Amino acid sequence: MKVRLIEMPYAMGFHASGMGAGPRRFLEGGADGCLRCLGAVVRVERIETGRSLEADPRGPAPQGRRDGNMPGAGTPASALALDAMLAGRVREAGVNGEFPLVLAGDCNSALGTLAGLQAQGHRVGIVWFDAHGDFNTPETSPSGWFDGMALAAATGRCWREETRTGLGLEAIDERDVVLAGARALDPLERTSLEDSGVTRVTALEPGGIRPGGALEAALAALAGRVDGVYLHVDLDALDAGEAVVNRYSAPGGFTLQELESAIAVTGGSIRILSAALTAYDPSVDIGGRGLAAGLRVLQAITRAAGARDRRPW
Numbered sequence: 350m351k352v353r354l355i356e357m358p359y360a361m362g363f364h365a366s367g368m369g370a371g372p373r374r375f376l377e378g379g380a381d382g383c384l385r386c387l388g389a390v391v392r393v394e395r396i397e398t399g400r401s402l403e404a405d406p407r408g409p410a411p412q413g414r415r416d417g418n419m420p421g422a423g424t425p426a427s428a429l430a431l432d433a434m435l436a437g438r439v440r441e442a443g444v445n446g447e448f449p450l451v452l453a454g455d456c457n458s459a460l461g462t463l464a465g466l467q468a469q470g471h472r473v474g475i476v477w478f479d480a481h482g483d484f485n486t487p488e489t490s491p492s493g494w495f496d497g498m499a500l501a502a503a504t505g506r507c508w509r510e511e512t513r514t515g516l517g518l519e520a521i522d523e524r525d526v527v528l529a530g531a532r533a534l535d536p537l538e539r540t541s542l543e544d545s546g547v548t549r550v551t552a553l554e555p556g557g558i559r560p561g562g563a564l565e566a567a568l569a570a571l572a573g574r575v576d577g578v579y580l581h582v583d584l585d586a587l588d589a590g591e592a593v594v595n596r597y598s599a600p601g602g603f604t605l606q607e608l609e610s611a612i613a614v615t616g617g618s619i620r621i622l623s624a625a626l627t628a629y630d631p632s633v634d635i636g637g638r639g640l641a642a643g644l645r646v647l648q649a650i651t652r653a654a655g656a657r658d659r660r661p662w
């Protein structure tokens with residue numbers, strides 16, 4: 350299998366700090382090598398704006414921030430500009446017969462990946478592992494933080510015009526979405542999810558993500574409706590006791606073994622068209638546990654994607 354490992358070292362348009370530093374850390378930790386040792390042919394590439402300090406019309410970067418931030422960093426527009434670049438790379442990977450595997454700082458990278466898959470003509474569903482719902486809209490979000498709206502935007506609940514015109518993204522049908530491990534939900538976000546067509550699978554549900562459980566049943570139903578899925582793994586799907594991977598890590602999540610097994614169940618049930626590992630902030634990781642877990646998750650994703658990949662390893 351050919352893997353195109355796409356590094357997107359940003360979180361909300363901010364370059365290489367906080368969760369935006371996660372992708373680089375995974376690569377420094379040997380992410381490409383640990384996929385090669387599975388037999389995959391790996392090409393690594395980075396998405397960057399190429400902006401230099403000298404060229405920045407705003408003048409010197411604020412203290413503590415590295416150069417390379419997107420114009421208007423922190424706004425949905427800055428995130429969507431990066432997503433548009435990502436969409437092009439994902440589409441190109443598909444044309445080349447490569448599996449697009451994205452290392453991203455934040456979860457709204459999903460919008461770019463989905464747009465890139467749709468540009469190849471795929472009808473795509475979503476399997477989304479996350480401690481959070483990412484299902485807020487500007488109306489329900491207590492923080493107004495765009496990254497907490499990624500799944501809502503993907504399903505057209507918000508920013509619909511922006512994602513359509515900026516990315517060419519057509520909203521994903523909520524019935525084609527499986528959300529696994531979400532447990533830290535804002536009150537109005539919870540109501541939105543309950544009223545939505547999204548299928549939820551929790552870590553607490555007995556047998557939920559295990560073979561033969563609710564996840565597998567949901568994916569079997571999905572397999573008849575879509576060409577395949579985009580597999581989104583926010584690393585905070587892991588229980589905080591397993592690893593603290595960002596500032597929003599929460600208890601009640603999956604063990605690493607459970608997450609690996611759920612990813613394998615996904616690959617055994619439905620074709621994985623693309624995947625992402627997101628939201629790892631090296632600055633809060635204790636003893637490299639998050640890093641080690643993330644590398645294991647990347648291997649699990651690659652194995653799972655290979656399970657239904659007709660191309661030889």
Ligand SMILES: [Mn+2]
Pocket residue numbers: 456479481483583628
């Ligand atoms: Mn997330």
